Amino acid sequence: MSRFGQFSHLWVNMAERLGLEVHCCEVEWGAGVPLEEYERAIEADKAHEIKAVFVTHNETATGVTSDAAGVRKLLDAHGHPALIFLDGVSSIASIDFRQDEWGIDLAVAGSQKGFMLPAGLSFLSVSTKALEIAKETNRSMEKCYFSFADMIATNDNGYFPYTPPTQFFYGLRAALDLLFEEGLDAVFARHHRLAEGVRRGVGGMGLKLQAVETKWESDTVSAIRVPDGVDGAAVCRIAFERYRTSFGAGLSKVAGKVFRIGHLGDLNEVMCLSALAAAEMSLADAGAKIDLGSGVAAAQAWYREQAAEAVAMKMAAE
Ligand SMILES: *Cc1c(COP(=O)(O)O)cnc(C)c1O
Numbered sequence: 001m002s003r004f005g006q007f008s009h010l011w012v013n014m015a016e017r018l019g020l021e022v023h024c025c026e027v028e029w030g031a032g033v034p035l036e037e038y039e040r041a042i043e044a045d046k047a048h049e050i051k052a053v054f055v056t057h058n059e060t061a062t063g064v065t066s067d068a069a070g071v072r073k074l075l076d077a078h079g080h081p082a083l084i085f086l087d088g089v090s091s092i093a094s095i096d097f098r099q100d101e102w103g104i105d106l107a108v109a110g111s112q113k114g115f116m117l118p119a120g121l122s123f124l125s126v127s128t129k130a131l132e133i134a135k136e137t138n139r140s141m142e143k144c145y146f147s148f149a150d151m152i153a154t155n156d157n158g159y160f161p162y163t164p165p166t167q168f169f170y171g172l173r174a175a176l177d178l179l180f181e182e183g184l185d186a187v188f189a190r191h192h193r194l195a196e197g198v199r200r201g202v203g204g205m206g207l208k209l210q211a212v213e214t215k216w217e218s219d220t221v222s223a224i225r226v227p228d229g230v231d232g233a234a235v236c237r238i239a240f241e242r243y244r245t246s247f248g249a250g251l252s253k254v255a256g257k258v259f260r261i262g263h264l265g266d267l268n269e270v271m272c273l274s275a276l277a278a279a280e281m282s283l284a285d286a287g288a289k290i291d292l293g294s295g296v297a298a299a300q301a302w303y304r305e306q307a308a309e310a311v312a313m314k315m316a317a318e
Contacts, residue, residue, distance in 0.1 A: 023050070058090040
């Protein structure tokens with residue numbers, strides 16, 4: 001496992017509390033899954049004692065996306081049979097994720113992010129290999145409520161082993177219809193376009209992201225470093241109280257140092273611009289030197305350019 005933000009931390013914490021033996025790579029908050037370090041551990045593990053490798057695909061606390069396919073490549077390169085577990089809560093349905101192609105054995109997602117629903121439903125997608133291994137796993141990890149066998153036996157007839165949250169399924173059907181109507185590729189492209197506008201807006205304000213390199217930048221959430229001497233928590237409080245806008249606060253190690261703009265789900269350019277406008281006002285009110293309009297203008301330029309390009313492409317196609 002690797003820890004580089006509050007969500008990846010919570011997984012490490014959970015695994016340890018479940019009594020699993022965890023090899024945790026500590027990574028700078030702002031970077032992601034350290035492929036080289038994972039590779040060293042995998043290469044050294046000739047006896048195949050490592051049973052699973054964990055990937056927090058999109059670290060929501062720092063706005064960092066990791067290379068999940070890269071983890072598969074390195075396991076394959078060393079012929080290592082470890083399973084890959086992936087937290088896709090803030091990536092699946094918003095940015096590219098290919099469970100079969102990348103050979104991900106367990107992927108978990110939640111209703112409250114890219115699926116655009118209230119919190120309350122989570123999804124676990126399980127490979128055939130993981131299902132087989134679950135059958136033979138030692139009894140100390142036996143589960144009742146989360147037994148795959150119970151779930152599969154009843155699912156086959158359209159039932160669940162427990163009372164299912166039927167109302168959520170209606171919501172999920174509607175959400176999936178929206179996603180498939182737009183088309184997943186278009187959904188991913190939209191998230192990238194909107195996120196890039198937010199990033200340009202952040203740059204326009206003269207601020208920096210918590211993501212330390214471009215390759216880590218997340219298309220679903222941006223964690224923005226506040227200038228020295230400005231309290232990120234105050235920015236969030238001011239945004240909420242004065243401008244009725246909810247930003248994500250900095251969590252744990254980055255508390256007070258960042259605020260976060262979530263840009264996933266049912267979202268468009270104008271909504272991103274309003275978030276940037278609220279950020280500018282809240283930052284200025286919290287004591288930051290911000291030229292009002294500087295972030296919004298940078299994002300507007302990008303969105304206009306992208307819109308013009310889309311129109312030109314459509315005309316060319318016609
Ligand atoms: C939101 C989120 C979770 C889930 O949080 P819960 O509060 O447990 O629903 C887990 N991982 C990531 C990366 C998230 O963004």
